[in-house]
Amino acid sequence: MRRLFQFHGGVHLKEHKKDATVQPVQPARLPKQLVLPLQQHIGEPAEPIVKPGDKVLKGQLIARPGNTVSAPVHASSSGTVTAITDHPVSHPSHLNAPCIIIDTDGEERWITNKPAVANYHQLTPEEIRQHVRDAGIVGMGGAGFPSHIKLNPDDHVVDTLILNGAECEPYITCDEMLLRERALEVIVGLRIMRYALQAKRCIIGVENNKPKAIRALDEQVRNTGADFIEVVPVPTVYPTGGEKQLIQVLTGKEVPAGGLPMDIGVVCHNVGTAYAVYRAIEFGEPLISRYVTIAGSVAHARNLEVLIGTPVIDLIEECGGNPNTLSRVILGGPMMGIALHDVRIPATKTTNCVLVNSTIGDVPLASRGKAAMPCIRCGLCAAACPVDLLPQQLYWYAHAKDFDRIQDFHLFDCIECGCCDYVCPSHLPLVHYYRYAKTEIWALQEERRHADIARQRHQFREQRLEREKREKQERHKKKRAALKPAGDKADEAKKAAIQAAMERAKAKREAAQPKNVDNLTPEQQAKIREAEARRAQGKTEQQDNTP
Numbered sequence: 001m002r003r004l005f006q007f008h009g010g011v012h013l014k015e016h017k018k019d020a021t022v023q024p025v026q027p028a029r030l031p032k033q034l035v036l037p038l039q040q041h042i043g044e045p046a047e048p049i050v051k052p053g054d055k056v057l058k059g060q061l062i063a064r065p066g067n068t069v070s071a072p073v074h075a076s077s078s079g080t081v082t083a084i085t086d087h088p089v090s091h092p093s094h095l096n097a098p099c100i101i102i103d104t105d106g107e108e109r110w111i112t113n114k115p116a117v118a119n120y121h122q123l124t125p126e127e128i129r130q131h132v133r134d135a136g137i138v139g140m141g142g143a144g145f146p147s148h149i150k151l152n153p154d155d156h157v158v159d160t161l162i163l164n165g166a167e168c169e170p171y172i173t174c175d176e177m178l179l180r181e182r183a184l185e186v187i188v189g190l191r192i193m194r195y196a197l198q199a200k201r202c203i204i205g206v207e208n209n210k211p212k213a214i215r216a217l218d219e220q221v222r223n224t225g226a227d228f229i230e231v232v233p234v235p236t237v238y239p240t241g242g243e244k245q246l247i248q249v250l251t252g253k254e255v256p257a258g259g260l261p262m263d264i265g266v267v268c269h270n271v272g273t274a275y276a277v278y279r280a281i282e283f284g285e286p287l288i289s290r291y292v293t294i295a296g297s298v299a300h301a302r303n304l305e306v307l308i309g310t311p312v313i314d315l316i317e318e319c320g321g322n323p324n325t326l327s328r329v330i331l332g333g334p335m336m337g338i339a340l341h342d343v344r345i346p347a348t349k350t351t352n353c354v355l356v357n358s359t360i361g362d363v364p365l366a367s368r369g370k371a372a373m374p375c376i377r378c379g380l381c382a383a384a385c386p387v388d389l390l391p392q393q394l395y396w397y398a399h400a401k402d403f404d405r406i407q408d409f410h411l412f413d414c415i416e417c418g419c420c421d422y423v424c425p426s427h428l429p430l431v432h433y434y435r436y437a438k439t440e441i442w443a444l445q446e447e448r449r450h451a452d453i454a455r456q457r458h459q460f461r462e463q464r465l466e467r468e469k470r471e472k473q474e475r476h477k478k479k480r481a482a483l484k485p486a487g488d489k490a491d492e493a494k495k496a497a498i499q500a501a502m503e504r505a506k507a508k509r510e511a512a513q514p515k516n517v518d519n520l521t522p523e524q525q526a527k528i529r530e531a532e533a534r535r536a537q538g539k540t541e542q543q544d545n546t547p
Contacts, residue, residue, distance in 0.1 A: 002203075002232050005252040007245045008388040010237040011419050013170050013335075015209065019301040020173045020293050025181060027305045028292075029318055034076050034102045034309035035346040036062070037089050041144040043069030048100055054081045057111040059286050062100055065133070071146045071349075072136040074286040076307035079104040088342040090331045090351070092435065099346075102309070114284030120192050125151075128196040128281065135280035136287045136349075141175070141270030142243065144350040147277070150267060151196045159265035161199040162250060163190050163274055165206040165213065166234055168241035169333030172353045174291035175271050177303045179206065179213035182275055183220045189274030191226065192281050197267055201228050204271070205246050208233035238335065239417040243268045245386050257413050272352075292347055294319040297357035306347050312354055313343040321356050330355040335418040373426040381420035381430065387413050391420040391430055398433040403441050411437055 039045035044066030056062060056075040063073035079102045086096035114131070117123060123131070133148035141164055163186070167175040179186060194202055206214050217231045234240055234249050244255045246268065253264045261268055272290060279285040288308050292315065295301040299320025306315060312331065313323060323343070330337035331345065332353055347354070381391035390409055397406035411434060420430045520528070 002230065002250070003252075004232070004234060005249055007240075007248045007386050009384045009386045009419060010239065010245075011384050011422055012236075013238050013422075015236075016170045016295070017173050017176070017209075020171070020295050020303055021177060021180075023300070023302045025177050025291060025303045025305055027289075028307065028310060028315060030077060030104055030106060030108070030307070031310045031314045032104060033082075033311070034079070034104060034307065035087055035311060035344070036073055036076065036100045036102065036309040037087075037346065037348060038063055038073060038098045038100065040073065040308070040348040040350065041071045041138040041146055043067070043071070043146060045098065046070060046073045048084050048098075050081050050084075050100065052081050052083055055079075056081060056102060057109050059113060059288060060111040061286075069146060069149065071138050071144075072134065072286075073100070074136055074288050075102060076288040076309050077102070077104045078107050078109040088345050090338050090340060090345050090348065092338055094341045116283055117281050120195060120281050123281075125196045125198065128192060131280055132196075132277055135276070135285065137273060137276045137280060138287070138349050139270055140272035140276065140290060140349060141241070141352070142350070144348075147269070147273055150269065151193060153197055153262065153267075156262045157265060158197045158199040158262065158267050159201070160251060160267075161190070161194050161197055161202045162247060162266060162268040163202065163204040163271055164241060164243065164246055164268055165204055165210070165217075165271045166241040166246055167210070168207060168236070168238045169335050169353075171295040171355055172293050172333050173295075174293045174303050174352050176210045176213050178271055178275060178291050179210070180216050183213075183216035184224075185278045186271050186274045187217070187220045187224055187226065187229065188282070189276070189278035190229065191224075192277050193269060193274060194228070199267065202226075202230070203250050204229065204231045205234050205240075205250050206231065207236045207240060209236045238419065239386055239415070242386065242415055242417060244415070257410060287349055290347075290349065290351070292351055293353040294321075294356075295353065296355045297321065297325075306351075308349055309346045311344050311346055312340065315347065315354050316343070316356055326357065328357050335422070336416060372428050375426055375428060378425060380423040380425065384419040384423045386417060386419060387415060389414060394437070395428060395430050395433050398437040401440070403437060403444065406437055407441070411441070 038048065046063035047066055048063045050056060050062045057078045058075060060075045061072055062075050062081070065072050081100060082103050083101045084098065085101065087099040087101065089097045089099070091097070114134075120128065129148045129151050132151060133146070137147040138144040139147060139150070165175055165179055167173065190202055190204070204217055206217065208214075214231060214233055221229050221231060232250060234246070239245055240249060243261065247261055247266050248254055251266060253266065255261050256263060276287045276290075280287070289305050290308065291303050292306040293303050294315050298316060302319060304315065304318070312329060316326070316329070317323060326343065329340045329343055330353075331340055331351060332338055332355075334355060337353065337355060375392060375395065377392065379392070382389075385391055393409050394406055394411055394414070397409065414434050416431050416434060418431050421428070424430060
């Protein structure tokens, strides 16, 4: 028996899981319309490569990755692209996001898939990762980090690959049903991921309240002779399914604050991700569907294999929910799920549960439904925190908007599990305050980043202008220095030319003066006087006529 460890805090919750596990998983009905968000993952949104009016086939690539930290999007069924526009999506901000909308044709015509790989060992680890990326596979148990990145060890040595089957939130049973019905496929997917990571050993962690899933895994491990795979039941304590908490329970190692599991030689993936990797390598299929639990106030709680992009209201109606009496719909579990503001919101790659009008005991979902009272400093939140933080201090600093001080108490180590909310006797919405503080800090950091960029650009401009001014002055100085000898000669030549011109004018004036006027006859002198008189009279008349 493997020795298990404990993490700090945690809470015991009512499970509410039996109703959804009675029936086997069936494919959900094909919706009339699919809504495919371009961002169903952490990182940059995908970029559409289709346009309205295009005909698409099932499995066809319709949006390529934005960059390395991104994932492509594929058509979940055949049909016609009717729009690429903003549409309601599952996000705490209740903002719309760009989506590709497809009207299905009911024919479910597949595109020609990549050829199946008879033996994945014929591929290099790099080729495995490329297949996973091309299939658009992301983490299916959390925030949706692109799986090909987590399958790249870089310079790290991976000792342990953990498969997370600890489905610890109430109501959610999609991973349990996947392990019951597709244990062999999950094992094969795990072996493929181990090959890509070159990991030494594998552990599948499953909560001990899932005996059928544990038996199915044990049987397939024995049948396949995979002695490097160990199936380990773990205690049913929320949030054992958290990545860092499961790693600590199984290995005793703690992921450092601000670090990654790979820093301690561990990689953790969800069981749904392993199944998707199996489908991608063995059949060349992209990620276009997943198991989803529909539970709560519906006539038939169950798990369905849902096409990505199916509107939530379609799933609720298929399971006997009454759309006229809906008061609360949660996408995800009751502790970490998101309250929907619009039932047209689609299921995405990270959607594991649709919870309708339900409660955990006497604690309403989402907003908890009770008015907040003043903090009584009981300390229950600190005792329950699985990350060993001080939720009360975080609350005070978030409430006071002291965003510098709150980071001293490791706000960003908070996994927003809701344990502190659950145990708080004053019904304080603690997680909401933490999310608010994180959002504000991110916004301030973005503003500072833009301000730094603007300041750097201004400083660069000032330096450039000063440099250009100095260079211009240097050019003028050199030009004057080069022209100075020639300038002296030009001045002397100019003076000589002026002097010569003055002499020519003087000679011309002298040549125009009357000559031999001393020996004129009286008649000649009389003519001269008459000419001068006429000239003087003409000047006088000209002056009189001037206005």
